[in-house]
Amino acid sequence: MGGSTANRKVVERAISGSGDLFAKTRARTLALVDGLSPEDLVVQSMEDASPAKWHLAHTSWFFEQFVLGQYVPGYRFFDERYLHLFNSYYVQAGTRFARPRRGLVTRPSASEVLDYRHAVDRAVSHLLASPPKDAAVEIARLVELGCHHEMQHQELLLTDLLHAFSFNPEMPAYRAPEPLAVTAGREPEITWQAFDGGLVEIGHDGKGFAFDNEGPRHKVWLEPFELADRLATNREWQDFIADGGYETQTLWLSDGWAVREQEGWTTPLYWFEKDGVWWSFGLRGAQPVDPDAPVTHISYYEAEAFARWAGARLPREAEWEHAASTVPVDGHFVEGGHFRPRPATGPGLTQMYGDVWQWTQSAYSPYPGFVPPEGAIGEYNGKFMVNQWVLRGASCATSRAHARATYRNFFHPHQRWQFSGLRLARDR
Numbered sequence: 424m425g426g427s428t429a430n431r432k433v434v435e436r437a438i439s440g441s442g443d444l445f446a447k448t449r450a451r452t453l454a455l456v457d458g459l460s461p462e463d464l465v466v467q468s469m470e471d472a473s474p475a476k477w478h479l480a481h482t483s484w485f486f487e488q489f490v491l492g493q494y495v496p497g498y499r500f501f502d503e504r505y506l507h508l509f510n511s512y513y514v515q516a517g518t519r520f521a522r523p524r525r526g527l528v529t530r531p532s533a534s535e536v537l538d539y540r541h542a543v544d545r546a547v548s549h550l551l552a553s554p555p556k557d558a559a560v561e562i563a564r565l566v567e568l569g570c571h572h573e574m575q576h577q578e579l580l581l582t583d584l585l586h587a588f589s590f591n592p593e594m595p596a597y598r599a600p601e602p603l604a605v606t607a608g609r610e611p612e613i614t615w616q617a618f619d620g621g622l623v624e625i626g627h628d629g630k631g632f633a634f635d636n637e638g639p640r641h642k643v644w645l646e647p648f649e650l651a652d653r654l655a656t657n658r659e660w661q662d663f664i665a666d667g668g669y670e671t672q673t674l675w676l677s678d679g680w681a682v683r684e685q686e687g688w689t690t691p692l693y694w695f696e697k698d699g700v701w702w703s704f705g706l707r708g709a710q711p712v713d714p715d716a717p718v719t720h721i722s723y724y725e726a727e728a729f730a731r732w733a734g735a736r737l738p739r740e741a742e743w744e745h746a747a748s749t750v751p752v753d754g755h756f757v758e759g760g761h762f763r764p765r766p767a768t769g770p771g772l773t774q775m776y777g778d779v780w781q782w783t784q785s786a787y788s789p790y791p792g793f794v795p796p797e798g799a800i801g802e803y804n805g806k807f808m809v810n811q812w813v814l815r816g817a818s819c820a821t822s823r824a825h826a827r828a829t830y831r832n833f834f835h836p837h838q839r840w841q842f843s844g845l846r847l848a849r850d851r
C-alpha cells in the first residue's frame with residue numbers, strides 16, 4: 424500500500440511538473456513573436472534558418488507526433504497535411520517538406536498556425552489532466568522533452584529572425600534599442616584560472632532533465648590547463664582585425680581559410696563600419712560595437728584563428744565542463760530580455776553560462792556507452808554526430824533551463840548566425 428501510494432505521488436508530481444512547464448513554455452513562444460507582422464513570420468533568409476511561422480508550427484507538430492498521436496486513443500490530427508509540412512528531419516516519422524523551401528509556404532496562414540497551436544495546447548492539457556495510468560510517466564517524460572525541444576526552437580526563432588532582418592536595409596529592431604551598458608574603459612587583462620586536471624568525470628548523471636547526448640557520465644583524463652576568466656571581447660576582436668587577423672593565412676586552418684576566401688569574411692557576422700567606427704546589427708537594431716561585451720556571431724574557424732593569434736587555444740569540452748561545474752549556474756539568458764551579450768563583471772571564473780555559446784575544439788561525437796533511444800525520437804541528436812563542433816554554456820537567447828554544465832550544443836564550423844563566441848584556454 425505504502426509503495427503504491429508513493430508511486431502514485433511520484434507520477435502525480437511528474438504529470439503536474441510537465442503540465443506547468445508546458446503552459447510556461449508555450450506561452451513564452453507566443454510572447455517572443457508578439458509584435459511581429461505576418462510578413463516577418465513567413466520569411467526564410469537561408470537554408471539553415473527557418474521562418475518563425477514554421478517554428479510555431481513544428482513545435483506543435485512535435486507534441487502531436489510524439490505525444491497525442493501515440494497516447495490519445497483515436498486521436499484525430501488537426502490537419503493530416505501538417506504531418507508532412509512540419510516534420511523537420513524525423514525519417515521514421517514519415518515524409519518531410521524540403522527544408523530550403525520552408526519560406527515559400529504561405530499557407531497555412533499565420534493565424535491558422537496559431538489555431539493549430541491552440542488546438543494542440545488544449546489536447547495536451549486534456550491528456551495531462553487524465554493520463555492513461557500505465558503510460559502517465561512516459562507521457563510526462565515526452566511532454567518535458569517537447570518543452571525543452573520548444574526552448575531550443577525559441578532560440579532558433581530569434582537567431583533566424585535576426586538573420587532575416589539583417590537583409591533589410593532599414594535594419595529593423597526586434598526589440599526597442601536600450602542604452603549600451605556603461606563600461607569603465609578597457610576591460611581587465613585576462614586572469615588565467617588554473618586547473619590541475621587528472622582523472623575527472625563528465626556527462627549527465629541522470630538526475631533531472633538532460634538530452635540523450637549529454638550522457639552517459641564517464642571518466643576523462645585531463646592534462647593541467649588554464650581557462651580565461653572571461654569571454655573574448657569585441658575590443659580584443661578589433662585588435663585581431665587591426666593586426667591583420669583576417670588576412671594572415673598562417674593563423675587559419677586550411678578549411679577555415681577556404682571559407683574565409685569564399686565568403687570574403689573580414690569581421691564577425693553583422694559588423695559594419697560607419698564613420699570609422701565599428702557597428703553591429705542585433706535584435707535591438709544597429710548599435711556601435713560595445714568594446715567590453717563578448718564578441719559574437721563568429722564561426723569555429725574564426726574562433727580558432729583568433730585563439731592562435733592570441734597565443735592560446737580553444738578549450739576541450741571536458742575541460743570546459745570540469746571548470747563549469749565549479750561555479751554557480753548564473754548569467755544573461757533570454758529571460759533577462761537584453762537579447763545581446765553583456766560585459767563581464769566580478770572576479771573569478773565569469774560568464775561560464777549565458778551571453779554567448781563558447782566554441783570548443785571538441786568534435787561532436789558520442790560519449791562512451793551512448794545509445795540513442797529506439798524509434799523516431801532516437802533521431803533527435805545521435806544522427807548528427809559527424810562534422811560538427813561542440814559549443815558550451817548557453818547564450819543571451821537561450822532559456823535559463825538549458826544552462827547546465829553538461830549541455831552539448833553543436834554546429835558546423837562555418838556557421839555563425841547563432842550567438843557564438845569563445846573563451847581562451849591554454850596548457851599549463
Ligand SMILES: [Fe+2]
Nearest residue numbers: 481511572576
Ligand atoms: Fe525540432
